[in-house]
Amino acid sequence: MSDSNREAVLGSLRRALGRDAPVDEDTAAKLRARMTGHARNIVPARTALDDAGLVELFETMAQKVHATVAHVASMDDVPGAVGEYLRGENLPSEIVMAPDATLDAAPWSDNSLLEIRRGAPVESDQVSVTSAPAAVAETGTLAMYSGPDHPATLNFIPETHVVVLPAGRVVKSYEDVWDSIRAQASDPESGRGGQLPRTVNFVTGPSRSGDIEQTLLLGAHGPRRLHIVIVDGE
Amino acid sequence: MSGSTTRNFKSNAARELANDTLRAALTKSKGHFTEGRSTAAENLPEFEALRDQSRDIKNHTIEHLDFYLEAYEEKVRESGGHVHWARTAEDARQIVLEICRSVDAKAVNKGKSMISEECEINEMLEANGIRAVETDLGEYIIQLRGEKPSHIIAPAVHLTKGQVEESFRANHTHLDPDRVLEEPPTLLDEARTILRKKYFEAEVGMTGANLLIAETGSSVIVTNEGNGDLSQLIPKVHIVLASVEKIVPTLEDAATILRVLARSATGQEFSSYTTLSTGPKREGDTDGPEQYHVILLDNGRTDMIGTEFQEMLRCIRCGACMNHCPVYQSVGGHAYGWVYPGPMGSVLSPGLLGVDEAGHLPNASTFCGRCEEVCPVRIPLPKMMRNWREQEFEKHLSPGAARAGLGLWAFMAKRPKLYQLATGVQMRLLARLGRAQGRVSSLPLARGWTKYRELPAPEGRTFQSRWKSGERPL
Amino acid sequence: MSEAPRVALFVTCLVDLFRPSVGFAAVKLMQDAGCTVEVPEAQTCCGQPAYNSGDRKDTIAIAKQVIAAFEGYDHVVAPSGSCAGMIMKHYPELLADDPDWASRATDLAGRTHELVSFLTDVLKVENVAAAFEGTVTYHDSCSGLRELGIHGQPRQLLDGVEGLHLRELEDANVCCGFGGTFCVKYPDISNRMVSNKTEQIVATGAETLLAGDMGCLMNMAGKLQREGANVRVRHVAEVLAGMTDTPAIGEPSDGSASS
Numbered sequence: 001m002s003d004s005n006r007e008a009v010l011g012s013l014r015r016a017l018g019r020d021a022p023v024d025e026d027t028a029a030k031l032r033a034r035m036t037g038h039a040r041n042i043v044p045a046r047t048a049l050d051d052a053g054l055v056e057l058f059e060t061m062a063q064k065v066h067a068t069v070a071h072v073a074s075m076d077d078v079p080g081a082v083g084e085y086l087r088g089e090n091l092p093s094e095i096v097m098a099p100d101a102t103l104d105a106a107p108w109s110d111n112s113l114l115e116i117r118r119g120a121p122v123e124s125d126q127v128s129v130t131s132a133p134a135a136v137a138e139t140g141t142l143a144m145y146s147g148p149d150h151p152a153t154l155n156f157i158p159e160t161h162v163v164v165l166p167a168g169r170v171v172k173s174y175e176d177v178w179d180s181i182r183a184q185a186s187d188p189e190s191g192r193g194g195q196l197p198r199t200v201n202f203v204t205g206p207s208r209s210g211d212i213e214q215t216l217l218l219g220a221h222g223p224r225r226l227h228i229v230i231v232d233g234e
Numbered sequence: 235m236s237g238s239t240t241r242n243f244k245s246n247a248a249r250e251l252a253n254d255t256l257r258a259a260l261t262k263s264k265g266h267f268t269e270g271r272s273t274a275a276e277n278l279p280e281f282e283a284l285r286d287q288s289r290d291i292k293n294h295t296i297e298h299l300d301f302y303l304e305a306y307e308e309k310v311r312e313s314g315g316h317v318h319w320a321r322t323a324e325d326a327r328q329i330v331l332e333i334c335r336s337v338d339a340k341a342v343n344k345g346k347s348m349i350s351e352e353c354e355i356n357e358m359l360e361a362n363g364i365r366a367v368e369t370d371l372g373e374y375i376i377q378l379r380g381e382k383p384s385h386i387i388a389p390a391v392h393l394t395k396g397q398v399e400e401s402f403r404a405n406h407t408h409l410d411p412d413r414v415l416e417e418p419p420t421l422l423d424e425a426r427t428i429l430r431k432k433y434f435e436a437e438v439g440m441t442g443a444n445l446l447i448a449e450t451g452s453s454v455i456v457t458n459e460g461n462g463d464l465s466q467l468i469p470k471v472h473i474v475l476a477s478v479e480k481i482v483p484t485l486e487d488a489a490t491i492l493r494v495l496a497r498s499a500t501g502q503e504f505s506s507y508t509t510l511s512t513g514p515k516r517e518g519d520t521d522g523p524e525q526y527h528v529i530l531l532d533n534g535r536t537d538m539i540g541t542e543f544q545e546m547l548r549c550i551r552c553g554a555c556m557n558h559c560p561v562y563q564s565v566g567g568h569a570y571g572w573v574y575p576g577p578m579g580s581v582l583s584p585g586l587l588g589v590d591e592a593g594h595l596p597n598a599s600t601f602c603g604r605c606e607e608v609c610p611v612r613i614p615l616p617k618m619m620r621n622w623r624e625q626e627f628e629k630h631l632s633p634g635a636a637r638a639g640l641g642l643w644a645f646m647a648k649r650p651k652l653y654q655l656a657t658g659v660q661m662r663l664l665a666r667l668g669r670a671q672g673r674v675s676s677l678p679l680a681r682g683w684t685k686y687r688e689l690p691a692p693e694g695r696t697f698q699s700r701w702k703s704g705e706r707p708l
Numbered sequence: 709m710s711e712a713p714r715v716a717l718f719v720t721c722l723v724d725l726f727r728p729s730v731g732f733a734a735v736k737l738m739q740d741a742g743c744t745v746e747v748p749e750a751q752t753c754c755g756q757p758a759y760n761s762g763d764r765k766d767t768i769a770i771a772k773q774v775i776a777a778f779e780g781y782d783h784v785v786a787p788s789g790s791c792a793g794m795i796m797k798h799y800p801e802l803l804a805d806d807p808d809w810a811s812r813a814t815d816l817a818g819r820t821h822e823l824v825s826f827l828t829d830v831l832k833v834e835n836v837a838a839a840f841e842g843t844v845t846y847h848d849s850c851s852g853l854r855e856l857g858i859h860g861q862p863r864q865l866l867d868g869v870e871g872l873h874l875r876e877l878e879d880a881n882v883c884c885g886f887g888g889t890f891c892v893k894y895p896d897i898s899n900r901m902v903s904n905k906t907e908q909i910v911a912t913g914a915e916t917l918l919a920g921d922m923g924c925l926m927n928m929a930g931k932l933q934r935e936g937a938n939v940r941v942r943h944v945a946e947v948l949a950g951m952t953d954t955p956a957i958g959e960p961s962d963g964s965a966s967s
Contacts, residue, residue, distance in 0.1 A: 002329070006319040009478065009532045013300045016539035023301050031301050031483075035449045038484040041287045044280045044493075065506070120520040123434055139504040148518035153467050156460050174489040191518075195313060196450055198522050199467070200510040207460040208506055211372035211388060213259070213395045214266045215418040220371055221426060221433075222460020222507065248896050560883045564900040598894050600887025600901075601760065603854035620760060627762030636893065640757055644766035647721075647753040648773060654752075661725050672960035673933060682892030686899040687930030690726065690958035697719050697728035701747050707736035707951070 040175050047138050047172035054137040054170045055230065061140025065205030066218060067226040074233040075102075078164055079111040081229050082129060086114075089225065091160055095129050096121045100149035102131035103164060120151035121158055128158040128223075134177050135170045135228075141204040142228070143177045145184075145197035152199040161206075161223040166234030174202070237354060237382075238587055239571035243594035246569040256392050256566050263391050267557035270501020271608060277503075284494050289611045291487045292548035295479075296539065302448040302481045303530065309451025313513030315526035323353040326531050330355055330440070330473060333527055334364055337471055339437040345455060345462030346370040347442030348386050348551065349475045349531060351573045352586070355440070367432050369461035371425055378405045384567030386574065387499050387553040392566050395421065429461070439465035439523065443476035444551065445491060446528070449484040451512055453528060456495060458506040466511060472523035474511070477531045479547040491550055494610035499552040534586040542621045546581050548611040555605035555615060561598055570595060577605035577615045584622050593631055596622035658699055661692040668692075713831070715743045716778050718786035718795070718820070721753045722922035723943075727957065730922065733949035734787045734823050740949075741831045743783075750777040754791040759798065760888050771799050772809060775816050783830065784820040787945050788921050789852020792822035797855050822852055823945055824920055828861040835868035838950035845877045845914035846944070847905070847928065849921035853881055862920060862944050869947060875912040879904075886927040902931045910937050916956075918944040929957040 014020060023031065049057060059069045072081045086093055097103060099118040108116055121128055130150060134143040142163055146152040155161060171177065181200065184190045207222030218224050239246060250256055275281045295302055307317045320326040326349075334342060342359055344350065344366060356366035356377075368377040372390035376383060378401045383389030390398070399415050402424055414420060441462050445454040453474045455462045466472040482488050496502040515522030538544055556562040556576025567575035572592070574582050580595035596619035605615045626632055646653045668674040668691025676684050683689055715738055723730045735745045755770035774795065778784045786792040796817045803813040827833040846866065852858040866874050885891060885901025892898075905928060909917055917932070917939050919925050929941035940956035955961050 002318045005321045005325055008321045009319050009530070009536060010300050010303070012321075012532065012536040013303075013478070013539065016536050016541075017297065017300070018540065022304075023298060027298070028301060031298055032305075035305065035483050038449060038486050040486050041291075041490040042280050042283055044278060046278075061503070065502075123430070141504055141508075146519060146522060147516070148520065151519070151521040152463070153521045156463050156467065174492070175486055178485040178489070193516075195516065196452065196510070196512045198512060198515050198519060199463075200452075200512075201463070202504065202508040204502075204504045204506055204508075206506065208458045209371045209422065210266075210458075210500070211370075211375065211390050212393075212398055212418040212421055214263050214388075214391075215395075217418055217422045219426065220422060220459035220461070221369065221429060221464055244894070244896075247894070251896050251900055560885070560901050560904075561894075561897055564897050564904075598890070598897065600850065600883050600885065600890045600898075602850040602883035602887070604850075604881075604883070607854055620762065623760070623762030624764055625762070627764075632761070636761075636889070640761050640763065640889070641766075643753075644758045644763060644770070647755070647758075647770050648766070650750045650752050650773075657725055670960060672955060673930070673958040675934075680892070682895040683930070685895055686934065687902070687927065688933040688958055690926050690929055690933075692726045693728055693954075695728070697724045697731040698747070698749070698751075700728055701731070702749070705732075707732040707739070707949070 038178070043173045043175055044138060049137070051168070054172060055167050058135050058137040058140055058170045059230070061137070062205065062228060063140070065140060067140065067205045067228055069228045069230060071230050071232055075106045075231055078106040078229060078231065079108050079114065082162055083111050083114055085162065085227050086127065089160070092126050095127045096125045096154065096158065097128070098130040098150045098154055100131055102166065103129065106164070121153055123157065125158045127160045127162065128154040129162045129164065130154050131164045133169060134180055135165050136174055136177060136202070137170050138173050139204055141202050144201045144203065145181065146199035147197055152201060155201050155203060156222045159219065159223055160225040160227070162227045162229065164229050164231065166231045168234055237572065238591060240583060240587065240592040240595060241571070243569060243571060243598060246571055247565040247598070250565045250569045255394055255397065259392050259394050260563055260566060263388070264557070264563055267500065271498055271554060271557070274497035274501045274503060278497065281494070281497070284490060285610050285612060288491045288494050289548060291482055291490060292611055295481055295483060296544065296547050299478065299481065299539070302483060303478060306446055306448040306451055306481055309448065310513065310528055313451050315451065315513040315528060318527060318529045320529050320531045320533070323533050326353045326475065326529055327355060327358040329529050330475070331358065331362055333471060333473060334359070334438055337437050339364055341365040341367055341436040342438040342440050343367050343369055343433060343436040343465040343469060344373070345439070345441035345457065345465045346373050346389065347440065347475055348573055349442050349477055350440065351383065352533065353475070353531070355475070367436060369429055369432070369465050371422070371459060374425060374429065375401060382568065384575065385553060385556060386551055392568065433464045433468050436469045438471045438473060439469040440473040440475060441466055443474050443480050444495065445488050446476055446481045447485060447488050447510070448481055452510045454488060454508065454510050456492065456505045456508050460507055463507055463509055466523060467521055470523060471525040471527065472511065474528045475531065476528065477533065477535055479535055495550055495552050498554040498608065498610040538585045543581065543585050543618055545613050546585065546618060548613055549578055549582070550611060552610055554608040554610065558604040558608050560602065560604070561600070581615055581618045581622070589622055589625050589629070590631065593622070593626050654696065654698055658696050661696055662694060665692045665694040713743045714782045715745045716781035716784045717745055717747045718754070718778070718784050718791060719747065719751060720786055720788045720791045720922065722926070723787055726926065727922060727943065729951060729954045730787050730943040730945050733943070733945040733951045734785065736949045736951065737823070737827060737836065737945060738785065741827060741833050743831070746781070748777040754794040756790060756794050757888055759794065764802070768802055771802055771813065775799070775809065775812050778816055779812070782819065783826065784816065785823050785826045786820070787823040787943065789822045789849045789856055789858055790921055790923065792820055793851040793855035795820045822856055822858060822920065824865060825856065825858050825861045828864060833865070836865055836948045838948055839870040840947050840952060841871040842916055843873045843875055843914040844916040844918050844947070845875050845909060845912040846880060847877060847884060847917065847919040847924060848881045849919055849924045850883050852920050858920065865948055866944070872947070875914050877912055878908045884924045884928050886923045888923065891927060902927055906931045906935055906937060909939060915940060917941045918947060920944050925957055933958050
């Protein structure tokens with residue numbers, strides 16, 4: 001059924017566009033070139049900052065959307081900072097954590113109060129910890145890619161999501177993220193096999209809804225709390 | 235289409251105008267959206283230029299839509315996904331049912347999707363013994379109430395918190411009836427707890443798509459709650475239901491449109507969750523769907539191409555037009571009688587349902603132009619509403635009396651001497667009628683006016699006759 | 709040009725039929741600013757009612773009539789944003805495919821102006837020599853605002869009127885609900901819109917409401933009067949021309965306030 005539908009839809013479309021057939025080869029070549037060239041359109045000037053400026057912008061924008069932000073000097077300080085945050089918010093110390101190399105580098109065993117499980121979350125998990133491969137300063141947005149080392153449900157199921165962000169990963173704009181995922185896809189070392197991640201999540205603050213009388217409420221379905229630990233040295 | 239009451243727009247509107255709860259709800263929401271948008275626009279110097287670029291991207295894509303659809307399809311397949319084509323809503327329903335049956339689905343978790351409303355997917359699922367679970371908070375609330383969405387972004391904008399409370403109490407009967415449930419945070423918590431369970435119970439998750447990206451074969455959803463993500467990551471099957479004009483060529487094009495989308499819709503710079511999905515889970519992934527199906531829907535869109543309504547296909551479903559429309563803000567979304575309300579609905583619905591069915595909608599506008607002013611992709615909405623009126627005029631669809639009246643006016647207007655003679659007499663009569671009070675309170679031929687307003691009396695002789703007889707300003 | 713600009717007044721049907729004093733005020737303003745003003749006889753309507761009802765054929769016939777009647781003048785001025793907008797923005801599109809009329813339509817469009825913006829933007833009038841004691845509020849008619857960008861100009865001239873105090877209207881840029889045939893085709897919705905408007909007008913505490921379009925003014929005046937509000941309604945040209953001795957819109961000729 002779908003094949004005849006396909007012909008019907010494309011046929012109707014082509015007739016409407018004044019053609020009986022697909023675009024000619026010249027046009028097709030131009031359109032393919034436009035796609036593979038993927039030129040950038042306007043990128044807002046607010047991102048024309050140096051590295052320190054970008055981190056500052058990222059932090060300001062993230063806080064505007066009710067994410068909380070903390071800074072640590074190095075990966076060594078990360079477990080302590082996470083533990084402190086959870087205690088401060090009166091949250092459980094059982095964590096489900098992404099099995100990624102960035103987090104591997106932190107001395108989690110130093111902090112024996114944290115009970116850590118690596119992998120995908122289950123319904124009862126309250127706190128997740130992940131890293132982020134990139135963060136977009138333009139709007140205070142984290143970019144996270146699904147993979148064996150980062151189950152995407154870590155970003156959504158637990159009520160509290162803590163993200164460890166090496167400062168050097170703050171980029172200007174979404175366009176920089178596109179460049180990075182394309183590079184990853186074509187890098188044979190990345191394990192991506194030439195493909196995009198299944199899921200690319202841009203996360204800007206915690207989950208929210210305005211569906212009840214436009215009252216801004218956090219934690220509609222995704223996390224109620226988004227805490228970002230920026231690692232300044234990295 | 236069985237679900238449409240667009241023919242009854244006038245009586246729908248009268249009913250909605252009398253609804254004081256609706257009025258209260260709309261008054262509360264209006265400023266939020268309009269101020270949000272204007273603040274967001276002010277805070278981005280490039281906003282106007284981005285609108286222009288977004289318009290151009292959409293125009294370019296539509297002009298080569300077949301090419302981009304085929305390119306997109308190829309990429310989806312490369313990533314391990316399936317593409318299905320649906321010419322009509324019925325085709326879409328059949329495809330959805332087939333997919334659900336193939337995994338013996340008992341429930342489908344739904345992210346918010348106006349296309350699924352257009353295709354009446356929920357009704358079809360329920361009729362086939364499959365539970366359709368709306369997970370978006372607003373959609374969940376109206377599903378409990380047996381209502382349709384009244385806005386394409388904020389489906390429950392017509393409700394007060396009291397009405398939400400009432401629905402929760404009536405439906406969540408397993409909970410303590412004495413519980414405190416008045417304020418939005420407690421309402422949200424209750425919905426969250428109930429829906430949390432349901433996320434893990436469905437075999438199929440269905441979302442719409444704000445954008446489809448040809449370069450990568452990706453679908454994009456733009457949400458704030460996270461329900462669309464939970465709906466697609468946990469179940470075994472992810473179905474994306476999207477109309478053909480959602481395609482954009484590249485990731486960069488998507489970023490441009492995303493910059494104007496949230497700002498125009500809610501005043502946010504970016505939504506809480508903007509997600510790209512490309513195919514099923516990859517080898518080694520420990521979560522994600524095993525199957526990824528995209529259903530590409532036509533349902534009248536290709537017929538709009540090559541006509542004066544082609545530009546409507548640029549619409550990115552932000553809702554800014556209805557947020558700024560004084561008619562929508564007076565009658566609310568339900569008055570429009572079908573899936574798409576407000577100015578965009580007034581142009582799109584006649585295109586999809588036919589102007590015989592939906593003809594009222596493009597007529598119920600003063601052409602104030604606020605919609606076009608705020609449309610992120612610069613769709614000339616009033617012009618297209620006028621184009622629909624032209625079609626109705628050609629088909630003699632307008633009511634006889636109105637047509638006759640306007641015909642008479644046009645007849646006179648084309649004949650200046652006759653016009654001046656006839657109107658001179660009329661105006662003097664009307665002036666005499668209204669002399670004592672300066673206005674007329676009731677005039678049989680002008681009942682539509684005098685029902686609600688006084689009609690100011692003419693000064694007497696017309697300007698032209700006074701000027702001709704030599705009167706000049708002092 | 710060193711000669712006085714030769715202006716043709718496009719009266720507009722509502723001014724012609726209901727409130728000629730606006731026409732005389734417009735003439736006075738332009739004469740005071742150094743123009744000679746004529747009123748071509750063969751004018752009736754700009755064609756909007758037909759146009760917005762989908763009757764393109766009659767609209768085109770009327771447009772041709774207007775184009776022919778107004779040929780040869782330096783400027784064509786209308787005391788109405790919607791009528792001026794019709795000529796300036798829509799006539800060229802209506803006649804784009806007619807080889808005999810396309811350039812004539814564009815030519816007319818290029819010479820046509822709404823009254824207040826003509827004074828400020830073309831004649832470079834900075835102040836009018838008028839006085840008007842009292843508080844006023846101003847409604848921005850949709851066509852003038854969105855088609856022609858008229859916003860600052862009436863405020864600029866009102867600012868120079870001696871004794872006049874302007875209070876900004878909340879939602880001044882929101883439609884009053886007139887919309888030509890809309891107000892009689894969808895009276896219930898129009899009523900809601902104009903009721904919102906009158907509530908906001910009364911809330912300003914202003915004694916007088918001004919705007920640049922008779923359709924809007926009659927709509928708002930009619931509603932204010934039905935509600936028994938104590939607000940007088942005039943066309944902005946009347947105040948700018950210092951011609952406010954006439955009864956306000958919908959007021960009886962003995963000048964007594966509405967009751």
